[in-house]
Amino acid sequence: xxxxxxxxxxxxxxxxxxxxxxxxxxxxxxxxxxxxxxxxxxxxxxxxxxxxxxxxxxxxxxxxxxxxxxxxxxxxxxxxxxxxxxxxxxxxxxxxxxxxxxxxxxxxxxxxxxxxxxxxxxxxxxxxxxxxxxxxxxxxxxxxxxxxxxxxxxxxxxxxxxxxxxxxxxxxxxxxxxxxxxxxxxxxxxxxxxxxxxxxxxxxxxxxxxxxxxxxxxxxxxxxxxxxxxxxxxxxxxxxxxxxxxxxxxxxxxxxxxxxxxxxxxxxxxxxxxxxxxxxxxxxxxxxxxxxxxxxxxxxxxxx
Amino acid sequence: xxxxxxxxxxxxxxxxxxxxxxxxxxxxxxxxxxxxxxxxxxxxxxxxxxxxxxxxxxxxxxxxxxxxxxxxxxxxxxxxxxxxxxxxxxxxxxxxxxxxxxxxxxxxxxxxxxxxxxxxxxxxxxxxxxxxxxxxxxxxxxxxxxxxxxxxxxxxxxxxxxxxxxxxxxxxxxxxxxxxxxxxxxxxxxxxxxxxxxxxxxxxxxxxxxxxxxxxxxxxxxxxxxxxxxxxxxxxxxxxxxxxxxxxxxxxxxxxxxxxxxxxxxxxxxxxxxxxxxxxxxxxxxxxxxxxxxxxxxxxxxxxxxxxxxxxxxxxxxxxxxxxxxxxxxxxxxxxxxxxxxxxxxxxxxxxxxxxxxxxxxxxxxxxxxxxxxxxxxxxxxxxxxxxxxxxxxxxxxxxxxxxxxxxxxxxxxxxxxxxxxxxxxxxxxxxxxx
Numbered sequence: 001x002x003x004x005x006x007x008x009x010x011x012x013x014x015x016x017x018x019x020x021x022x023x024x025x026x027x028x029x030x031x032x033x034x035x036x037x038x039x040x041x042x043x044x045x046x047x048x049x050x051x052x053x054x055x056x057x058x059x060x061x062x063x064x065x066x067x068x069x070x071x072x073x074x075x076x077x078x079x080x081x082x083x084x085x086x087x088x089x090x091x092x093x094x095x096x097x098x099x100x101x102x103x104x105x106x107x108x109x110x111x112x113x114x115x116x117x118x119x120x121x122x123x124x125x126x127x128x129x130x131x132x133x134x135x136x137x138x139x140x141x142x143x144x145x146x147x148x149x150x151x152x153x154x155x156x157x158x159x160x161x162x163x164x165x166x167x168x169x170x171x172x173x174x175x176x177x178x179x180x181x182x183x184x185x186x187x188x189x190x191x192x193x194x195x196x197x198x199x200x201x202x203x204x205x206x207x208x209x210x211x212x213x214x215x216x217x218x219x220x221x222x223x224x225x226x227x228x229x230x231x232x233x234x235x236x237x238x239x240x241x242x243x244x245x246x247x248x249x250x251x252x253x254x255x256x257x258x259x260x261x262x263x264x265x266x267x268x269x270x271x272x273x274x275x276x277x278x279x280x281x282x283x284x285x286x287x288x289x290x291x292x293x294x295x296x297x298x299x300x301x302x303x304x
Numbered sequence: 305x306x307x308x309x310x311x312x313x314x315x316x317x318x319x320x321x322x323x324x325x326x327x328x329x330x331x332x333x334x335x336x337x338x339x340x341x342x343x344x345x346x347x348x349x350x351x352x353x354x355x356x357x358x359x360x361x362x363x364x365x366x367x368x369x370x371x372x373x374x375x376x377x378x379x380x381x382x383x384x385x386x387x388x389x390x391x392x393x394x395x396x397x398x399x400x401x402x403x404x405x406x407x408x409x410x411x412x413x414x415x416x417x418x419x420x421x422x423x424x425x426x427x428x429x430x431x432x433x434x435x436x437x438x439x440x441x442x443x444x445x446x447x448x449x450x451x452x453x454x455x456x457x458x459x460x461x462x463x464x465x466x467x468x469x470x471x472x473x474x475x476x477x478x479x480x481x482x483x484x485x486x487x488x489x490x491x492x493x494x495x496x497x498x499x500x501x502x503x504x505x506x507x508x509x510x511x512x513x514x515x516x517x518x519x520x521x522x523x524x525x526x527x528x529x530x531x532x533x534x535x536x537x538x539x540x541x542x543x544x545x546x547x548x549x550x551x552x553x554x555x556x557x558x559x560x561x562x563x564x565x566x567x568x569x570x571x572x573x574x575x576x577x578x579x580x581x582x583x584x585x586x587x588x589x590x591x592x593x594x595x596x597x598x599x600x601x602x603x604x605x606x607x608x609x610x611x612x613x614x615x616x617x618x619x620x621x622x623x624x625x626x627x628x629x630x631x632x633x634x635x636x637x638x639x640x641x642x643x644x645x646x647x648x649x650x651x652x653x654x655x656x657x658x659x660x661x662x663x664x665x666x667x668x669x670x671x672x673x674x675x676x677x678x679x680x681x682x683x684x685x686x687x688x689x690x691x692x693x694x695x696x697x698x699x700x701x702x703x704x705x706x707x708x709x710x711x712x713x714x715x716x717x718x719x720x721x722x723x724x725x726x727x728x729x730x731x732x733x734x735x736x737x738x739x
Contacts, residue, residue, distance in 0.1 A: 051526075057738065070530065073528060078527040080524060082520045082523050083524055084519040084520030085519065086515070101525065101528040103528075
């Protein structure tokens with residue numbers, strides 16, 4: 001597994017406040033990497049370091065194996081959380097300006113921009129002033145200018161804020177397409193459903209420290225809480241005959257199917273034992289281990 | 305292309321293409337042209353018509369004088385008109401504007417007469433007329449007094465001598481004719497322009513920075529451009545706008561003044577006065593052409609450009625820092641005062657500098673970089689030695705390098721700080737902070 005972005009021992013303090021404390025991250029090439037954490041955890045500080053906007057007090061950053069210098073910032077596409085455009089400037093000119101700042105030649109930038117504008121049917125916006133656009137429309141332009149120079153690493157900080165569901169889906173599909181074309185994507189967001197839907201890897205940061213990281217699957221596995229869910233037909237027995245230490249929740253009936261379900265909380269993994277015991281006491285439809293959602297893992301780890 | 309130039313280019317084009325730029329660029333010279341031409345023009349148009357003054361002259365001081373300046377005098381017989389009756393006559397007759405009453409005196413003492421002279425006015429007798437009447441009365445009183453003492457007035461008038469001393473500047477090249485009035489005008493004008501321009505364009509930098517902060521585009525940009533590059537690009541771009549505008553203004557103002565003079569709207573005398581307002585009070589305007597040569601024009605123009613740019617860079621960087629430190633223009637107040645103080649103070653002291661261009665105040669203000677752009681421009685027409693000019697220029701250059709460095713430290717942190725109201729302590733922390 002090659003590493004697109006490697007952070008080693010990144011630290012940053014503002015007076016007495018430690019924004020980042022020896023952060024170590026390995027972001028694999030071609031991954032969609034979720035960067036999670038509560039407000040003020042240090043995510044934005046980290047992203048600004050990657051973009052060479054601020055310097056770490058100590059530690060290092062490597063992009064595809066090379067120690068990062070300001071010149072590397074051009075190989076990155078960064079959509080910051082606090083983002084905007086010049087209100088009085090025309091959309092086309094502005095997109096061209098931002099593309100040129102990223103090192104693109106004017107002609108190349110223009111033809112690429114035209115492609116995007118045609119694909120998203122925005123041609124009529126080219127000569128409009130930004131202040132005439134809605135917030136969602138301006139966000140689309142920002143997305144385009146972020147990815148236009150085809151950087152290998154893309155960083156999106158809360159990319160879906162300000163989008164309606166239709167446009168959020170458009171942005172999501174575009175991110176997946178870029179991912180398939182080989183881009184490494186770093187996604188910082190509070191929306192856990194997007195994390196579960198999109199991310200292959202995550203890191204959870206809290207108070208400047210990495211709390212956990214790994215693939216989404218591994219993390220959910222590692223955070224299993226020995227909960228099992230049984231769905232069955234017909235009536236439940238008056239009492240469940242279950243091993244000691246296992247507790248059953250109240251039975252719930254699904255209003256539409258009429259099936260009932262019950263959740264068992266065990267002290268240790270015992271899926272097969274529990275399943276064989278329960279199978280004799282009802283007419284089972286399904287039996288599954290309940291893996292914690294990213295939301296649960298987030299809350300658990302942040303509160304701990 | 306270097307991102308610094310891309311930023312500068314955007315700053316330049318986005319301003320030059322604005323309608324307000326076009327408007328200011330055209331209206332500016334009209335305004336300045338008007339400022340120069342209007343007083344002279346007004347002076348010519350508001351010539352007062354002659355006023356008619358009734359005179360009751362008991363002591364025959366004015367006898368035989370029909371006209372004094374713009375006042376036409378109509379005499380009433382003192383035998384027939386008492387003071388009271390004369391006033392009545394003035395009130396009943398519309399064509400008269402005033403009444404001058406010169407009382408009788410038993411021994412013909414002119415001092416007594418003039419102490420008790422009265423001017424009754426109906427239609428606000430013009431101030432000039434009052435002055436002229438006073439001068440005429442004083443002259444004839446003097447004549448009377450001389451006669452009373454047996455002196456022939458013609459002897460006195462022959463003995464009077466008029467003196468106009470030519471002032472000469474002693475320089476290394478020898479004596480040069482000086483023209484204090486013209487120098488004052490040029491020095492004050494140049495200082496004034498530097499003052500206005502510095503404020504005008506430095507404030508534009510500040511507004512630009514605030515705009516980038518409030519529109520939240522700044523983080524997008526600093527992910528491709530270093531904050532200092534962004535700041536310097538902005539400063540350079542706006543400086544180019546200022547220079548372009550200044551160039552157009554100079555050309556257009558010159559064209560307007562030349563045009564007005566050529567169409568004969570102004571008589572040549574007034575036009576000459578208009579071109580050099582300070583000379584209006586000088587008794588010999590014809591000497592202007594000669595004394596223009598006494599002033600080193602290339603040095604003046606070169607210095608103007610240097611001090612305009614230097615002052616702009618020095619203050620522009622600091623204004624950029626203020627813009628970066630605040631969230632909106634209304635928050636700028638607390639930081640603006642110490643920035644504008646030296647400028648305003650220097651401008652206030654301008655008269656002091658003009659009065660003694662080589663005095664201690666003038667010297668120090670023109671050496672210290674925070675005041676030198678204005679102060680040196682005021683002093684220059686009076687002649688400043690090269691070592692002083694070079695010292696002042698180098699200090700200004702060092703000054704703007706320093707403020708740019710300082711502003712850069714504040715700027716890079718400030719542009720990414722939102723929400724919190726910033727204090728001077730915070731600024732100091734930012735200056736010391738690593739990026």
